[in-house]
Amino acid sequence: MQRAKRLGLIPPYLFGEIAKMKAAAIAEGRDLIDLGIGDPDQPTPANIIDKLTEFSHDPSTHRYDESNMGPTEFLADVAKWFQGRFGVTLDPTCEILELIGSKEGLAHAAWAFIDPGDVALVPDPAYTVVKVNTLLAGGTPYEFPLLAENNFLPDLFAIPGDVVKKAKILYLNYPNNPTGAVATREFFQQAVNFARETGVLILHDCAYSEAGFDDYKAPSIMEIEGAKDVAIEFHSLSKTFNMTGWRIGFAVGSPEALRALNTIKGNVDSKAFAAIALTAGWALNHARNDDAMALLKRRRDVLVDGLNRLGWNLKKPEATFYVWLPVPPGYTSATFAKALLEKADVLSIPGLGYGPHGDGYVRMSLTVSGDKNGEMLEEAVRRIEKNVELKW
């Protein structure tokens, strides 16, 4: 058996490595506090599960979904939600495309828009899927930095002209994984201006749009006039309603771009289970995530306040499940994550895994299984204080 050479382009899957370290620690019988993968630990709300039961009893959902962009009711539900949530009108016949989770859409987008030799503009740090699929499609990722001094928003107009000429797509993601940063409408306006001037298509990953704390409501890039001509935006039920295992999301925006993405999809997958899509559409307009967000907020406050007592100077993230932590002097992201794991049994993710500018940070996720009210985050802070050398 000979593997395709393109597999050699893939750096080791970040979470795969973390999973191995975690498995080894558990095999040694250690009591880990897992602040690794951002996967909601709370169950999907019961009313959503009830709806799935109802829809899944309809035998018409058991067959291939032969619709073009997704079941009509699902597309209508998304349009209704989008109007209410963002004040943006979407045409459900051509401006919404069902996805099997936003990861699937982000990955297939590279195949729809990148030819060998093309450049994809990729944030550094970023969710790893966008860079890897650019490489698999034969493209060249150009990583532009997200810097703390600029609130982790990029300076798009600083990207060199010769790079921009070869670029076909620009990946953005706000609220951002891994930094927890949020974008302003002014930034989205700049991004749309950039796309208009350069012809680059924006792929905006908005998977954490509903993971805002307090009164924070993330904007959609689609709120910017003309965005539908130059952008598509990816949404997901995963993080909103603790539905990561369900695999359902959608993309909205440029009909032409969605058609291109759907051409790849139509030749690769056969859509989500229709009962799940119908349930997702219902959930957007009827379910709530206040309880899950209240627990995450409690955890965020315990973790950030605790770390700040130990010498950090962190701002509380306004959205996402992540605390993006600069490593103390004397450490790299890898050595600090290792120290946390080996000395304090606290699992975090080294920032380097998200791109070169992630070095100097580790990511801690608030989705801690077993935590009821922040007590495991309190314990994590205690363990760090007691066991990990911090020289400020």
Ligand SMILES: Cc1ncc(COP(=O)(O)O)c(C=O)c1O
């Ligand atoms: C930034 C970002 N985008 C997209 C996804 C994928 O989410 P899903 O495929 O479950 O919709 C994730 C998952 O962790 C993520 O962090």
